[in-house]
Amino acid sequence: MERQLSPTCFFYKHSDDELTPARKQDRTWLFLLCALEFWSQFKPSEPFLVDFFVNEKGLSNRDVFQHVFVLFVYARLPFVALVGLFSELPCCGNRCILVFGALCGMATDLLTRFGDTLLHQQIAQFTVAAAFASRITVPAVIFKIALSSQFQQSVCMLKAVLLLSNFCSAVLGQILKDVVGLPVTRLVEISAAGSGMSVLCALLFAVLGRDPDSDDDEVQDAHPVPVIPTPSLTGLRQPLVDLWLSLKLRSVFWWTVWAVSVSPVHGLAMSNWQSLVRAKHVKHDLNGYLLAAMYLISAIVTLATGYYAPLRKLTSSLVIGTMLAAGVILCRLVSESQLLPMYGYLLLYQCMFEVACALRTFQIGAEVTRAAAASTSKALHQKGTIQLPSCARLTLLFSATGVLVHTIEVLIQVAISHWSSIEDRFRGFGRILTVFALFLLLIRFAEACIKKALARVLGQPTET
Numbered sequence: 001m002e003r004q005l006s007p008t009c010f011f012y013k014h015s016d017d018e019l020t021p022a023r024k025q026d027r028t029w030l031f032l033l034c035a036l037e038f039w040s041q042f043k044p045s046e047p048f049l050v051d052f053f054v055n056e057k058g059l060s061n062r063d064v065f066q067h068v069f070v071l072f073v074y075a076r077l078p079f080v081a082l083v084g085l086f087s088e089l090p091c092c093g094n095r096c097i098l099v100f101g102a103l104c105g106m107a108t109d110l111l112t113r114f115g116d117t118l119l120h121q122q123i124a125q126f127t128v129a130a131a132f133a134s135r136i137t138v139p140a141v142i143f144k145i146a147l148s149s150q151f152q153q154s155v156c157m158l159k160a161v162l163l164l165s166n167f168c169s170a171v172l173g174q175i176l177k178d179v180v181g182l183p184v185t186r187l188v189e190i191s192a193a194g195s196g197m198s199v200l201c202a203l204l205f206a207v208l209g210r211d212p213d214s215d216d217d218e219v220q221d222a223h224p225v226p227v228i229p230t231p232s233l234t235g236l237r238q239p240l241v242d243l244w245l246s247l248k249l250r251s252v253f254w255w256t257v258w259a260v261s262v263s264p265v266h267g268l269a270m271s272n273w274q275s276l277v278r279a280k281h282v283k284h285d286l287n288g289y290l291l292a293a294m295y296l297i298s299a300i301v302t303l304a305t306g307y308y309a310p311l312r313k314l315t316s317s318l319v320i321g322t323m324l325a326a327g328v329i330l331c332r333l334v335s336e337s338q339l340l341p342m343y344g345y346l347l348l349y350q351c352m353f354e355v356a357c358a359l360r361t362f363q364i365g366a367e368v369t370r371a372a373a374a375s376t377s378k379a380l381h382q383k384g385t386i387q388l389p390s391c392a393r394l395t396l397l398f399s400a401t402g403v404l405v406h407t408i409e410v411l412i413q414v415a416i417s418h419w420s421s422i423e424d425r426f427r428g429f430g431r432i433l434t435v436f437a438l439f440l441l442l443i444r445f446a447e448a449c450i451k452k453a454l455a456r457v458l459g460q461p462t463e464t
Contacts, residue, residue: 029145034161036201040105041165042194044173045187047287050274052184065275068121073413075129077406083133084399088239094137095206101134102202109192136402140394143365152362156306159358163299170291239396242389246397251315251367255360258319259401261436262326264409265429266353273346276422280337290343298354305355316444320437322356327433334427368392
C-alpha cells in the first residue's frame with residue numbers, strides 16, 4: 001500500500017496486517033485531529049446568537065441578517081483562497097494554518113462576548129470566516145495519514161466527530177438556558193472556553209505530532225520515487241496544472257458541480273434559518289434541541305455510511321438526488337407556519353447535506369489520490385505525457401472549490417440583498433436548486449444514451 005514521501009505527493013508503502021511505529025503515530029495524529037474538530041465546533045451559544053444580538057447587544061433582527069451575518073459570506077472568499085495558496089508554500093503548511101484558524105475561532109468568541117458595538121460583531125464575522133477557511137486542510141491531512149483502505153471510514157468518522165460536537169454543544173446550551181437558567185452571555189463564555197481547548201489541540205497537533213508532510217525512512221519504498229519540490233510564490237505552475245487535471249476527473253467534476261450549487265445555498269440558509277423561525281412569530285423556540293437532533297442524527301448516519309461500500313461507486317445519482325431533494329425541502333419549509341414541521345424539514349435538510357459532504361470528500365480524495373499514484377507509476381515505467389495529476393494537492397483542490405462556492409454565494413447574496421422578506425429568500429433558494437437538479441438529470445440521461453450508443457457501435461458491453 002502506498003505511503004506519502006513528500007509534502008505534495010501521496011505515495012504509500014504499508015501492509016494492512018502490520019502496524020508499524022509510524023502507523024501508530026498516525027493514529028495519534030488522527031486522535032489529535034478529531035479532538036481539534038470537536039472543540040473547534042463546541043459552541044453552546046450558537047443556537048441563540050440571533051437572540052443574543054437582539055436582546056443583549058441591542059441589534060435588530062434585520063441588522064443581524066443584513067449587516068452582520070452577510071459579512072461572513074463576503075469574508076470567507078478571500079480567506080479560502082489564501083488557505084489554498086499558503087498550503088503550497090514551504091514557510092507555512094497545514095499545521096500552521098490549523099493553529100491560525102484555532103486562534104481566529106477564539107478571537108471570534110471573545111469579540112462576540114465583549115464587543116459592545118455593531119462594529120465589533122462585524123469584525124467577528126471576519127475572524128470566524130478565517131477559522132472556517134482553515135479547516136479546509138483537515139480532509140487533506142486525513143488522506144495523508146490514513147490507509148487507503150480506510151479512507152471512507154476515516155473521513156466519515158471525522159465528520160461524525162464534528163457533528164457530535166455540535167450535538168453536545170446544542171444540548172448543553174439548551175439545557176443551561178432553559179433548565180439551569182443561565183443567560184446567553186454565559187453560554188458565549190463557555191464557547192470561548194471550547195475555543196481555548198481547540199487552540200491547545202492545534203498546538204499539540206503542530207508541535208508534538210509527527211508531521212504528515214515529512215519523510216519517513218521506515219516506510220520508504222526500496223525503489224525511490226521522484227519528489228516534486230515544494231513550490232514557491234513564483235513556482236505555482238505545476239500545482240495549477242495538477243489542480244486542473246484533478247478537476248477533470250469524473251467524480252471530482254460531478255461533486256464540484258454539486259458543491260458550487262448546493263453549498264452556497266446551504267451556507268445562506270443555515271446562516272439565516274433562525275431569522276426565518278423568528279419571522280414566523282414563534283413564541284417559544286427550541287432551536288437548541290433542533291440543532292442537537294440535526295447533528296446527532298447526521299453523525300449517526302454519516303458514521304454508518306463510512307462502512308457502506310456501494311456508496312463508493314455512486315456519484316451522479318447522489319449529486320442529482322440530494323440536490324433535487326434539497327430544493328424541494330426548502331420550498332416546503334417556507335410554506336410551513338407551525339414550529340414542528342419547520343424543524344422536521346430543517347432536520348432532514350441538514351442531515352442530507354452533511355452526509356453528502358462526507359461522501360463528496362471521500363470520493364474526491366480517493367479518486368485524486370488514485371490518479372496521482374497511477375500517474376507516478378506510469379511516469380516510472382513509460383515515457384510521454386500522462387493526463388493525470390502528478391500529485392494529490394487536496395488542500396489546493398478543496399480551496400479552489402471553496403473559492404468557487406463562496407464566489408457564487410456572494411453573487412447570490414448580492415442578488416437577493418434587496419429582498420427584505422426572509423421567506424422570499426428561502427423560496428428562491430429552493431426553486432434554484434430544483435431547476436438545476438432537473439437540468440443535470442437531463443445531462444446525465446443524455447450521457448447514458450451516448451455511452452450506450454457508442455458501446456453498441458464498438459461492440460463493447462454496456463456498463464450497468
